[in-house]
Amino acid sequence: MSQPKDFGFDEDVQMLKESFARFLDEQKTIESLRPSIRGTEDPIHGADRPAFYDEKAWQQCIELGMHAVSIPEAQGGIGMGLVAATAIAEEIGRYAWASPLSNTLHATFVLNQADTANARALLEDMANGLRVALGIYGEEGSLLPDSTDVVADNHRLTGVSWYVQDAMKAQVLIVSAKTEQGVALYRVDLAQAGVTIHRDRIVDLTRDQAHVELVDAPASLLTAGGSECLEAAAPALATLMAADLAGAGEWQLQATSEYAKVRQQFDRPIGFFQAVKHPIVNMMIQVDEARSLVYNAAAAFDFDRDDAPRCAHLAKSSASDMGAFNARNSTQLHGGIGFTWEADVQIYHKRQIHSEFLFGDGTWHRTQLAELL
Amino acid sequence: MSERQLSQEQQEFREFCQRWIEENKPDPHPIPLPQAAYEVTDPTHLTYLQDWQAKCYEAGLIACDLPKIYGGHEMTDCQAIASAEVRKADVPYFINWIGLGMAVPTLLECGSEEQKARFLPPIFSGEEIWCQGFSEPGAGSDLASLQTSAVKEGDQWVINGSKVWTSLGHFAQFMLLLARHDKTDKYGGITYFLADMNQPGVTVKPIHKMTGESGFNEVFLDNATVPDAWRVGNVGDGWKVAMATLTSERGAGVGVGAVATESPTITMAQVIELAKTTRRNGRTVWDDPVWRDRLVKLYERIEAAVQNSRRAKLKHLNGGAMRIPLQGKLVGSEVGQELHHTALGILGLKSALYVRDPHAANDGKWPLGYMNTYTGTISGGSSEIQRNILGERVLGLPKTK
Numbered sequence: 001m002s003q004p005k006d007f008g009f010d011e012d013v014q015m016l017k018e019s020f021a022r023f024l025d026e027q028k029t030i031e032s033l034r035p036s037i038r039g040t041e042d043p044i045h046g047a048d049r050p051a052f053y054d055e056k057a058w059q060q061c062i063e064l065g066m067h068a069v070s071i072p073e074a075q076g077g078i079g080m081g082l083v084a085a086t087a088i089a090e091e092i093g094r095y096a097w098a099s100p101l102s103n104t105l106h107a108t109f110v111l112n113q114a115d116t117a118n119a120r121a122l123l124e125d126m127a128n129g130l131r132v133a134l135g136i137y138g139e140e141g142s143l144l145p146d147s148t149d150v151v152a153d154n155h156r157l158t159g160v161s162w163y164v165q166d167a168m169k170a171q172v173l174i175v176s177a178k179t180e181q182g183v184a185l186y187r188v189d190l191a192q193a194g195v196t197i198h199r200d201r202i203v204d205l206t207r208d209q210a211h212v213e214l215v216d217a218p219a220s221l222l223t224a225g226g227s228e229c230l231e232a233a234a235p236a237l238a239t240l241m242a243a244d245l246a247g248a249g250e251w252q253l254q255a256t257s258e259y260a261k262v263r264q265q266f267d268r269p270i271g272f273f274q275a276v277k278h279p280i281v282n283m284m285i286q287v288d289e290a291r292s293l294v295y296n297a298a299a300a301f302d303f304d305r306d307d308a309p310r311c312a313h314l315a316k317s318s319a320s321d322m323g324a325f326n327a328r329n330s331t332q333l334h335g336g337i338g339f340t341w342e343a344d345v346q347i348y349h350k351r352q353i354h355s356e357f358l359f360g361d362g363t364w365h366r367t368q369l370a371e372l373l
Numbered sequence: 374m375s376e377r378q379l380s381q382e383q384q385e386f387r388e389f390c391q392r393w394i395e396e397n398k399p400d401p402h403p404i405p406l407p408q409a410a411y412e413v414t415d416p417t418h419l420t421y422l423q424d425w426q427a428k429c430y431e432a433g434l435i436a437c438d439l440p441k442i443y444g445g446h447e448m449t450d451c452q453a454i455a456s457a458e459v460r461k462a463d464v465p466y467f468i469n470w471i472g473l474g475m476a477v478p479t480l481l482e483c484g485s486e487e488q489k490a491r492f493l494p495p496i497f498s499g500e501e502i503w504c505q506g507f508s509e510p511g512a513g514s515d516l517a518s519l520q521t522s523a524v525k526e527g528d529q530w531v532i533n534g535s536k537v538w539t540s541l542g543h544f545a546q547f548m549l550l551l552a553r554h555d556k557t558d559k560y561g562g563i564t565y566f567l568a569d570m571n572q573p574g575v576t577v578k579p580i581h582k583m584t585g586e587s588g589f590n591e592v593f594l595d596n597a598t599v600p601d602a603w604r605v606g607n608v609g610d611g612w613k614v615a616m617a618t619l620t621s622e623r624g625a626g627v628g629v630g631a632v633a634t635e636s637p638t639i640t641m642a643q644v645i646e647l648a649k650t651t652r653r654n655g656r657t658v659w660d661d662p663v664w665r666d667r668l669v670k671l672y673e674r675i676e677a678a679v680q681n682s683r684r685a686k687l688k689h690l691n692g693g694a695m696r697i698p699l700q701g702k703l704v705g706s707e708v709g710q711e712l713h714h715t716a717l718g719i720l721g722l723k724s725a726l727y728v729r730d731p732h733a734a735n736d737g738k739w740p741l742g743y744m745n746t747y748t749g750t751i752s753g754g755s756s757e758i759q760r761n762i763l764g765e766r767v768l769g770l771p772k773t774k
Binding site: 005257277280288362369 | 378645659662665666668669670672673674676677678680681683684686687689690692696697700703704757760761763764765767768769770771772773
């Protein structure tokens, strides 16, 4: 099977992407994030940050159907593929939007690989607005699908699920846990006895993170084949995060380029000088490579599944390196102002270095990719 | 391009190309050809390559989509297919690459009807070889500072000056010539001509590259003449016409002739194979994770170039018509250079063994190829100039001048 020339980016996907971008533009995402980080600057004496997200905006997002874009129609979703979800993820990155939407997309692609009644029921709940997060890491943060510090015993879970993204915005956790037959995925309600959410203090201002402690917590089985399910979903998760990086990377490029046109030194806009101009062009080259590989990876997942792992490794390897590169250059080329708390580039910088490692960094993806060559 | 997106004409044409190439592939020349068309100096190579290009043209693999009056074959959207099939096949390159890649698009965009009818067909057949007379000893990156003069006398122009880095100058019948008719106007004082190389006022002297190969030249113009009818565009429009040529040279133009060079994807596969088969320090180079990471990073960038050209064609995803095409030459040449340097690293001490050393890998292809990658990063606007162009034209940064 082969991919369509246009990456599967048909009119429906284009319209979806444009209307979502318009929606996020109206949200003034960075401006509305700002109050939540005010007063939290000082890492030693500052206040803890609330797990910010704009509930009204999230409700509007649900009304637009963005949360259900890849939930199957039978479960009340729109039933579009990874190409559509990737288009959305790119805009989330571009606007650095703090919301439960990234989690929702990630959970959708995990559950879509499970094919059980319980997984379908959870998808249906998500289509109705339930907020779900993934608890798939142990403390060492290993990316292998069977690594977890949680143990299941007769549908009750004990252990700690680490690096749970946007946990404070979630109602339900999909937890990978060891059973006698291997790793299984469970549904755990976060608001119940036996569940304690320990908020992590993280660098990224646009996300929250926690480790979730489970003590004999009641859970329902989503699939006994947890490793297989996570392995099948891995290309989708890597591609979605790569898209987020690419969207944010383009924002970093444009912001830096615009700044170089207005900031004057030595009687000229700094963008006149090749020492500034050329690194900005390098940012563009990197973001274009990442973006093309992202679309290719999304189309591979939808149209040529056998090639999806290779393409996803390419996309996340490229996007992770680009995210780090563009972050570095955006701060450096903004000079002193870019180093301050008041600069928007610092918000994106932190988001990018968080995304760089989420679902695997460049080195890890290249190691995996080498096995396929 | 997958089968289902092709029209019936295209599908049939692709099968025809494959069959034709298979049946007409020439026997190798007794003396191995140099790596690229711009390094050909042996006259028997020239004849051999001209014959091959003429056959391809007669068969309809060159000038597929152009009208008959220009020597074309009047097909629809078939050139890309022919070019792809020629690139895929293990066949010689087209010797008239400057003619096909630069003269043709320039003439199609800016030439008179008379010029197109006169000059295009023998370019396609390879009968008349072309060279490019832009750079001068004193005008490299700052091309518009060129000093070669053009003085109108009656219905012809008298040309004096010298050109440098002239690939194929030793074989060429014609030159794409930039000359100055007005010393007081840097950009507006330049006019574009088609100059006959076979005349007493033209002297061609070979230059040897760092590889030791030749193929390019210095060309001295000493009262050479060009008829006014062979002026392209108006007097003073030379810079604009030159931009059309350079856009094609840098890979952003509309391709009309197939230019067969080894694709980066193929070179990449060869380098990975080299790493898998080269043993050192008790293991293959591929088994060294540091080397493997470097190689896979290059693999990623080459795959990105493939996907970039796919995305460049999609209006709603390309970020503007010129954004990706203008990166093509810059990124392709830099990644190619890195790739060749990596091949040297894989070979280690063996990379010192050069052409005709009996123990050299691939008869010294890797060090030779590595040195030749500087052709890509320097000629046709150096990487530094490319970054200026991208920053200014795509991102709107202030002009460096």
